[in-house]
Amino acid sequence: MDAKQTSDEAQGPVTKTDRHSDREVVVTRTFDGPARLVFEAWTTPALLMQWWTPKSFGITFISCDADVRPGGTYRFVMGHPDFDQPMAFVGRYLEVDPPRRLVWTNEESDDGSVTTLTLEERDGQTHLTLRDLYPSEAALDEAMASGAINAYPEQFTALDSLLIGSPKVHSA
Amino acid sequence: MVQFYQAPRFDASFAAISDATRRGVLEQLGRADASITELAARFDMTLTGMKKHVSVLEQAGLVTTEKVGRVRTCKLGGRGLEDEAAWIERYRRMWATRFAALDKVVEHLKQKEASDGRKADE
Numbered sequence: 001m002d003a004k005q006t007s008d009e010a011q012g013p014v015t016k017t018d019r020h021s022d023r024e025v026v027v028t029r030t031f032d033g034p035a036r037l038v039f040e041a042w043t044t045p046a047l048l049m050q051w052w053t054p055k056s057f058g059i060t061f062i063s064c065d066a067d068v069r070p071g072g073t074y075r076f077v078m079g080h081p082d083f084d085q086p087m088a089f090v091g092r093y094l095e096v097d098p099p100r101r102l103v104w105t106n107e108e109s110d111d112g113s114v115t116t117l118t119l120e121e122r123d124g125q126t127h128l129t130l131r132d133l134y135p136s137e138a139a140l141d142e143a144m145a146s147g148a149i150n151a152y153p154e155q156f157t158a159l160d161s162l163l164i165g166s167p168k169v170h171s172a
Numbered sequence: 173m174v175q176f177y178q179a180p181r182f183d184a185s186f187a188a189i190s191d192a193t194r195r196g197v198l199e200q201l202g203r204a205d206a207s208i209t210e211l212a213a214r215f216d217m218t219l220t221g222m223k224k225h226v227s228v229l230e231q232a233g234l235v236t237t238e239k240v241g242r243v244r245t246c247k248l249g250g251r252g253l254e255d256e257a258a259w260i261e262r263y264r265r266m267w268a269t270r271f272a273a274l275d276k277v278v279e280h281l282k283q284k285e286a287s288d289g290r291k292a293d294e
Contacts, residue, residue: 015271017264025260027267033278037285041277051273130267142189144259 022137027130035121038128039099042117043068053078062086069096074104111139188232193217194225198234198248205247208237 013030020026031038041047045064053059059078066074076089088108095103100119106112113132120127134140188194193215200206200214212222226246229235236249 015264015268017260017267019260025263027264029267029271031271031275031278033282037278037281038274040281041274047277047281051270051277054269054273056269128271 020131023134023140025132025140027128027132029128031126031128032124033126034099034124035119035126036099038119038126039102042102043096043098052076066093068093068102070094072096111135111142113139113143188228188234191225191228194229197222197225197229197246201235201246201248205245207243207245209243211246 013032015027015029017025017027041051043066045066048066049061049064052064053061059080062077062079064074064076066072066076068074070093072093074089074091074093077086078089079086089106091105091107091112093102093104094114095101095116099121102117103114105114111134113134116129116131116133118129118131120129134143189198196215197211200211206214208219208222208226211217211226212219215222217225226235226237230237230249234249235246237244237246239245
């Protein structure tokens with residue numbers, strides 16, 4: 001994987017990503033801290049809002065509700081200055097096993113992935129593995145074709161480049 | 173433009189690329205902009221039929237059109253179809269950017285724990 005990093009990620013350990021199978025994408029990363037703190041940051045709405053949408057995404061995190069227990073639901077509402085309508089990202093937690101494992105669905109689109117977060121602590125560091133498993137190869141292919149990432153901020157960033165790249169859109 | 177933001181946007185783009193003619197139109201527009209008339213001729217269709225296909229692609233945000241005089245020119249929209257490597261790289265970058273922010277939250281929690289621990293010892 002290309003080691004080139006953007007300014008936003010210049011600090012900190014390398015984030016690796018692979019297409020693990022025809023319907024799964026895997027991300028790995030190491031954090032300098034115990035697993036319980038990484039888990040806490042992932043499951044406490046007030047903390048989640050501090051990192052889930054970094055400033056460079058151009059998105060405002062409007063509200064964050066997360067009932068973090070098996071079967072509990074979450075609802076993240078985001079806004080973008082170019083849009084009058086906020087977007088809601090919703091799903092359910094399937095497994096909650098602090099501080100090792102968190103599994104949730106992504107249900108804002110029909111063929112959304114199921115995401116599994118695994119944390120392994122070694123010598124005060126936490127090795128994170130995040131697996132996005134799509135319901136079928138076609139679903140992952142379609143996500144790639146449409147530019148969607150977890151039905152996620154790419155919709156916003158794609159829009160940014162669209163607006164910057166083609167001024168005609170404004171007058172359309 | 174707003175419509176591709178709202179709920180049906182994914183369905184719209186999936187429907188748009190599920191059709192062989194529309195995928196062909198996207199490939200064609202990837203090589204060069206074209207008028208509806210040119211596209212209809214290339215795909216051996218009526219103007220009305222091609223207009224419908226272009227309209228589906230336009231609603232999905234994949235194609236934009238512009239009318240100059242009597243000619244409506246079609247070009248690829250900003251969303252573009254991407255290859256797998258580009259998608260994976262953008263996906264990686266999204267998480268890397270997020271994780272850089274998460275580092276700071278974890279560091280803050282560590283410091284808070286250390287400071288709370290010191291207070292408890294006092």
